Amino acid sequence: MSEPVIQVQSLSFSYGETLVLEQVDLEVRAGEFLGLVGPNAGGKSTLLKLILGLYELQQGYIRVLGKPPRLAVRQLGYVPQFPTFPRDFPISVEEAVALGRIGASGRGLWGWLSQSDRLAAHQALAEVEAEDLARRPIGRLSGGQLQRVLLARALVSDPKILILDEPTANIDQRAEGEIFDLLARLNQRLTILLVSHDIAFISGYVSRVACLNRTLICHETQPLTGDLIHRLYGGPVHRVEHRHA
Numbered sequence: 001m002s003e004p005v006i007q008v009q010s011l012s013f014s015y016g017e018t019l020v021l022e023q024v025d026l027e028v029r030a031g032e033f034l035g036l037v038g039p040n041a042g043g044k045s046t047l048l049k050l051i052l053g054l055y056e057l058q059q060g061y062i063r064v065l066g067k068p069p070r071l072a073v074r075q076l077g078y079v080p081q082f083p084t085f086p087r088d089f090p091i092s093v094e095e096a097v098a099l100g101r102i103g104a105s106g107r108g109l110w111g112w113l114s115q116s117d118r119l120a121a122h123q124a125l126a127e128v129e130a131e132d133l134a135r136r137p138i139g140r141l142s143g144g145q146l147q148r149v150l151l152a153r154a155l156v157s158d159p160k161i162l163i164l165d166e167p168t169a170n171i172d173q174r175a176e177g178e179i180f181d182l183l184a185r186l187n188q189r190l191t192i193l194l195v196s197h198d199i200a201f202i203s204g205y206v207s208r209v210a211c212l213n214r215t216l217i218c219h220e221t222q223p224l225t226g227d228l229i230h231r232l233y234g235g236p237v238h239r240v241e242h243r244h245a
């Protein structure tokens, strides 16, 4: 079995008085394509942000590539649920993608783009089949095109793990299929952790599904059953046995 690249143990997290993650254990192994599913407000984005080192750990243990999250962040590519720049930001696609590299390198956001930044941006855009968009203003993209560009921005720093939060929430089914075909290809060289609401759709692509509704409800390799989905979205929340391949 391949080595674990993300290890989460006994993780609990609260916003003020509100407990949103309780005793979560999760392991992602090198080469996996793990789908993290669950109802709204189940804590999925919070778990991703803890893995990315964006939030301070309160209780429990996280290691990413064997290191505390903040020390591993440059080896992670992140596609957030909502882009962090406004759509009318006056920059080109090429510049927006290259900014992903500047963030990862620790240089200031407004450092000049070097020739190698531009080259890396073009390579990342080629990898997501969007090189033709390089000169386009970032505000003039369709939802599907913007998602590709955000994916290129996550790839530009040459990460080992790709983390995506609902990457296809606002695009049509055809564009969604194209993005997932692309992710399946990227999974040949990268570990992927992806949050989604759509269990039925992602189960055709992912190698494993973990279900989160405050606690980790399942950690499956088998197809999801109606009973499990009921427990996840409808019934009372309790932990069930984790099963590994």
Ligand SMILES: Nc1ncnc2c1ncn2[C@@H]1O[C@H](COP(=O)(O)OP(=O)(O)OP(=O)(O)O)[C@@H](O)[C@H]1O
Residues within 6 Å of the ligand: 015, 020, 038, 039, 040, 041, 042, 043, 044, 045, 046, 047
């Ligand atoms: N910065 C914050 N401050 C306070 N509460 C927050 C914050 N971020 C999230 N929450 C709350 O924590 C809970 C879990 O939110 P989170 O975004 O992690 O869930 P999610 O499973 O990703 O939801 P969704 O599927 O709707 O995106 C929700 O009740 C949310 O309102």
